Amino acid sequence: MKKYLLFTPGPVNVAENVRMAICKEDICHREIDFDHLLQSVENKLLKIFQIRNMANYRAVVITGSGTAANESILSSVVGDKNILILSNGEFGERLYNISKVHNKNTFLLNFGWGVALNFSEIKAYLKEHKIDIVAMVHHETSSGMLNSLEKVGALSKANGSMFIVDCVSSAGAEVVDMEKHHIAFCSSSSSKAIGSYPGLSFVLGAKEEFEKLKFLPINSTYLNLYKFYHFIKTISQTPNTPAIPLFFALEQGLVNILNRGISNRHADIRDKAHLLRQGMLSSGLKFLIPQKDMCSVLTTVHMPSNIDIDAFRHKLREKSIIIYEGKGSFKGKVFQVANIGELSFTDIKYFLTSLAEVIQSFRPIKLRPTIPANTPSLVLSHIKNNLTGIPVIPGVPVIPGEIV
Template sequence: MERYIVLNAQFLFTPGPVNVAENLRSAVIKSDICHRELEFDTLLSNIEHKILSLFQIEKRNRYRVVVITGSGTAANESMLSSVAGQGDVLILSNGEFGERLANTSKIHNAHTHVIEKPWGKGFDLSQIEAFLDAHKVSVIAMVHHETCSGMLNPLHLIGALAQKHGALFIVDGVSSVGAEPVDMEGCNIAFCSSSSSKAIGSYPGLSFVIGQTIQFEKLKHHKPKTTYLDLALFYRFLTTTGQTPNTPAIPLFFALDQALTNILSEGVVKRFDVIRQRANDLRRGMLKLNLKFLIDEKDMCSILTTVHVPWSVNVSDLRRRLRENGIIIYEGKGCFKDKVFQVGNIGEMTDLDIIFFLQNLEVALLKCQAGGNDDVDPIRKSWPTLKLLDQSEEPAIS
């Protein structure tokens, strides 16, 4: 099966950034407006209401959303620097981004504690509860989807512990929101962050924090620890002027608004189902190639699969060979470096793109195993060739 590549086009099989819908390209150059005028107030209000719909929140007055010009890390730092006041913070970490939460919290909160598990390993709830029994904690923070491994951490279990011990539960939902359900009320989540450029499917550069209105109101009693990322200031501007405290990246707001419209037009639940089906298709295809996954499928998020590299394959070589056909994947980081590669399935992606990826992955693996020899026929005889299409019914690709 041959795929015709547009010059300089890349197929982003990554957890973000992603290939965006065509109508976002039009939205990003939609109009020149001033961020201190009614047009921006309306735009920001529309985005807030659409994010509340994405979270399937019915009691709208109980939650508000602030939008920040900055990546998901900016939203996380905004929460960690603004919510705890002088109280103790407990960070639950089982990967790269849990470690980032811990490092960020330590900058802003003198009393930061960390319960750390190896990357890709689940939390021990009894250990967490024992810690909470012995320490008075104001805030518990956790990454929902730990991208370094692909693990989806349990919101409802940690939220229940936070509620039992009188702590606020804040969640890094940067890479899960838009692909996985996040029940703010049911999981006792006080604040949750996310990003424009992951499962929501827009351009990089914006993030947001959705939170309980009552908890936003309490932030004014805390002394600010930052200037740009003061969550209380963002909330005050939102509620008094309908604007942001600093000059926003207005074109990205137009694009985010369109991306949210796309999701709501498709239907939130259907959107989740489509992303999960893509993941299942990719995983079935990679299993047919005798590849093995880092973690059990039951623990995986629906946006990403982390795959063990066969012993005879160099991951950088594999990535280079895929890139030659415009396919971009991630390599492992930290303790997973040179041991895994990662395949995302969010953004604009078709069934044909998935087939194209899997067939290129098979060839790239064969070439890597052949030691750089492009003649892969000898090794192909012992390799489980992928057959995803009835060749007599293969669709034309233009």
């Protein structure tokens, strides 16, 4: 099978040791081998999220995508309380749609796709309405925008509201400080900036918040968040059969981050984003949102008006490069390029060279006529003044020449 460079926010190209880890010996999920594996993964997740008081927090791992982790939270923690979803893109809307299924008191403050959160509006809304829980997406992947944990966390605390965050595509690339920003629960997944395979997700939360869940109604069997917490707390296992090979791969991905150093890992991703963005700007491309609002994971770029997105992606694919097309209202109008996973600086330079070549291939072809050497000067003058294409003059042979 052909190898592709995945310039996508997930799945990503994984490290060779992650690829090998998924092939470890078979173990049983009800034996001590898996107990130790799950304990190791949980401990490393708490470190990745830079939890300082680790004794006060737990991390549960779910076999399912990041959406499974989000649904586990939203179906388990709300009960009869009022929850406000802040949205400025596809994944904020997804939180809202999930919550509506499980919680009748779900409210939405929608700022529009690719529009920065308005903190004055959020503050006013919290003042005017009784809101018990605030939920939002940290990195809104549909636009590449990074929403502020600090500001929304402070507003939630001032209002006495629980703060829930979808960190699915930011964890491992951006700082997520649960304690500083008053985050009760946050979600993420294995296949994005964590650098492993898709198929696992996790929920981190304060023990005291997990303990409160046992008093709330059960809205889901498989995604019952308290059940996951109870199993890991009491027997260091999962309620249902886990995808064990993915746990081995996730553990190795976490080891890779910790060995590199979390701050160094973040810096690497930022440096790759900078190289990528400078190169695309040099090619005359324009970004969807200001760079100051971008996450370091992903860049969303306006499609040049003369280029068809499908043909564009096909030509890049022929060069072993995979990118994202825009979704929803952005479909056909933008493309997205991520810089996470095992993409080197050399890979990014190759992408930029390939991108320039592909863009050039869509530019209109101009033809320059080849004119016989004995053409009279009067006719030459007429030809030079004809700017509409290849001149055709009765009696004068004009032969199309090379492409310019």
